[in-house]
Amino acid sequence: MSQKTLLTFGVCIFLSGIGVAQRIKWENFNNRANWRANRLEIQAGFCATQFTGDLGGGSGKGIDYSMKDMDKEALGKGAQVAFKFRFNRYLATKSEFSYFQIKGSDAFSENAKRRARNLSFESYNFEFSQRLEFIFLAQEFNGKFYNLTSRARHKGSNFQLYTFGGMGFATFNPKANYNGTLIELRPLKTEGQTTPYGKATVIMPLGFGMRLGLTKHIRIGFEATCFKTFTDYMDDVSTFYPETGTLPDPAAVYLSNPSLEPEQFLPGSRRGDLNQKDTYYRLSASLIFNLKNR
Numbered sequence: 001m002s003q004k005t006l007l008t009f010g011v012c013i014f015l016s017g018i019g020v021a022q023r024i025k026w027e028n029f030n031n032r033a034n035w036r037a038n039r040l041e042i043q044a045g046f047c048a049t050q051f052t053g054d055l056g057g058g059s060g061k062g063i064d065y066s067m068k069d070m071d072k073e074a075l076g077k078g079a080q081v082a083f084k085f086r087f088n089r090y091l092a093t094k095s096e097f098s099y100f101q102i103k104g105s106d107a108f109s110e111n112a113k114r115r116a117r118n119l120s121f122e123s124y125n126f127e128f129s130q131r132l133e134f135i136f137l138a139q140e141f142n143g144k145f146y147n148l149t150s151r152a153r154h155k156g157s158n159f160q161l162y163t164f165g166g167m168g169f170a171t172f173n174p175k176a177n178y179n180g181t182l183i184e185l186r187p188l189k190t191e192g193q194t195t196p197y198g199k200a201t202v203i204m205p206l207g208f209g210m211r212l213g214l215t216k217h218i219r220i221g222f223e224a225t226c227f228k229t230f231t232d233y234m235d236d237v238s239t240f241y242p243e244t245g246t247l248p249d250p251a252a253v254y255l256s257n258p259s260l261e262p263e264q265f266l267p268g269s270r271r272g273d274l275n276q277k278d279t280y281y282r283l284s285a286s287l288i289f290n291l292k293n294r
Contacts, residue, residue, distance in 0.1 A: 035089050035138070036086075036292075037290070037292060038140070038158070039086045039087075039292055040083075040291040040292050041083070041084045041086075041219075041288050041289060041291060042081070042083050042084075042288075042291060043081065043082045043083075043084070043286040043289065044079075044081045044082075044287060045079070045080055045221070045284055045285050045287060046078070046079050046080075046284065046285060046286075047078045047079070047080060047098070047100065047282045047284035048075055048077060048078075048282070048283050049076035049077065049100050049101065049280055049281065049282050050074065050075060050280065050281045051074060051076070051103065051104050051234070051280045051281075052279050052280070052281070053104060053232075053237065053272075053278040053279075054232075054235055054237040054238065054272035054278075055104035055106055055109075055119055055235050055237060072108075073108045074102075074103050074104050074105065076100060076101035076102045076103055076122075077100070077101050078098055078099055078101060078282070079098065079099055079100070080097065080098040080099075080100075080286070081096070081097055081098075082095060082286070083095050084133075086135075089135075090135050090136070091132065091133065091134060091135070092132075092133040092162075093130065093132055093133070094130075094131045094133060094166075095129075095130055095131075096127075096128070096129050096130075096131065096168075097126075097128050098126070098127040098128075098129075099124070099125070099126055099127075100124070100125055100127065101123070101125075102122070102123055102125065102172075102234065102280050103120075103121065103122035103123070104120065104121060104235055105119070105120035105121075106118050106119050106120065107120065113264065115260075116259060116260045116261040116265075117259055117264075118258045118259050118260050119176075119235075119236075119237055119258065120177070121176050121185065121235045121236050122174070122175055122182070123173050123174045123175065123234065123235075124173070125171050125172050125173070126170065126171045127168060127170040127171070127203065127227075128168050128169060128170075129166050129168025129169075129203060129205050130166050130167060130168060131205060132165060132166060133162045133163070133164040133209075134162060134163050134164070135160050135161070136162060136163065137159075137160065137161040137162075138159065138160045139158065139159040139160075140158055140160075158211075158212075158213035158219065159210075159211070159212055159213065160210065160211040161208070161209075161210055162208065162210075162211075163208045164205070164206070164207060164209070165204070165205065165206045167202065167203070167204060168202070168203045168204075168205065169200050169202055169203060170201055170203050170227070170229065172199070172200070172233070172234045173199065174186065174234065174235055174236040176236070176255050178254060178255055183251055183255065185236040186199070186233075186236070188247070188251060188252035188256070189247070190242070190252055190255055190256035191237075191238065191239050191240060191241070191242055191256065191271060192242030192246040192247065197233040198231065201229045201230050201231040202229070202230045203227045203228065203229050203230075204227070204228040205225050205226070205227050206225070206228070207223055207225035207226060208223070208224060209221060209222060209223035209224070210223075211288060216290075217289060217290045218289055219287075219288040219290075220285065220287060220288065221284075221285070221286045221287075221288050222283075222285055223282070223283070223284045223286075224281075224282075224283055225282045225283075225284070226279065226281050227280050227281070227282065228277070228279055229277055229278045229279060229280070230277055231277060232273075232276065232277050232278055233278075234278040235278065237271055237272035238271070238272045238274050239270075239271060239274045240268055240269065240271050241265060241266065241267050241268060241269050241270075241271050242256060242267060243267045243268060244267050
């Protein structure tokens with residue numbers, strides 16, 4: 001899946017929702033008379049992830065929050081479960097727990113110098129977030145009918161478009177390959193730190209989504225989310241190469257600087273971009289189950 005495909009899929013989540021909405025008669029659109037029928041919901045699903053940090057990227061200079069620096073080879077995966085409570089016609093809160101993979105490698109980059117740097121990582125992470133949703137478009141004319149496939153039932157369909165933001169935390173544990181084995185990078189202190197960096201970071205999820213009715217009690221949902229973090233070490237790369245002799249462990253020495261052209265990456269030279277925190281992205285699909293008895 002290329003970055004163009006990821007972008008297209010995210011845009012389609014939004015545009016396809018608009019397309020469905022346009023098929024519903026205007027006098028029934030945004031009718032929220034039955035919003036209470038969807039107050040309590042649980043959901044479970046899968047996701048694809050992309051990470052933008054200090055590794056990989058396009059041919060030019062790295063651009064913050066740019067899809068240009070996403071690498072199709074670095075596509076990760078994950079799963080999530082969530083509970084949603086809708087307390088207002090327009091507002092809902094959702095608690096979400098996720099387990100997901102992120103990864104990156106200079107080998108995927110189109111930039112010759114980054115490829116020569118030859119750093120890489122992967123990490124399996126846990127995440128929890130609390131979000132506030134603003135449901136800005138909704139068709140809830142009849143909460144007991146959800147089928148969108150029948151023209152005769154458009155008046156009774158259930159359809160939502162929404163945006164959301166929130167706060168949470170995510171763990172991270174970057175690893176890299178050393179002699180055929182994945183080695184944890186944090187305890188190696190690959191940049192010569194006196195103490196290892198933390199194991200978790202605060203996150204801020206921001207995104208948009210769409211829900212479509214399948215049956216009386218089940219819907220399918222799609223979301224595109226950007227997660228802003230407050231660490232620069234999800235990929236173990238942030239500051240400078242350590243001075244010679246700083247790292248006593250042979251694995252740490254190699255994984256700190258596995259460069260294919262060592263003369264370009266000398267001790268004390270820049271290893272990462274300490275001025276920019278890491279970001280990751282997620283496209284998800286979930287089944288949503290209504291818990292309210294009707």
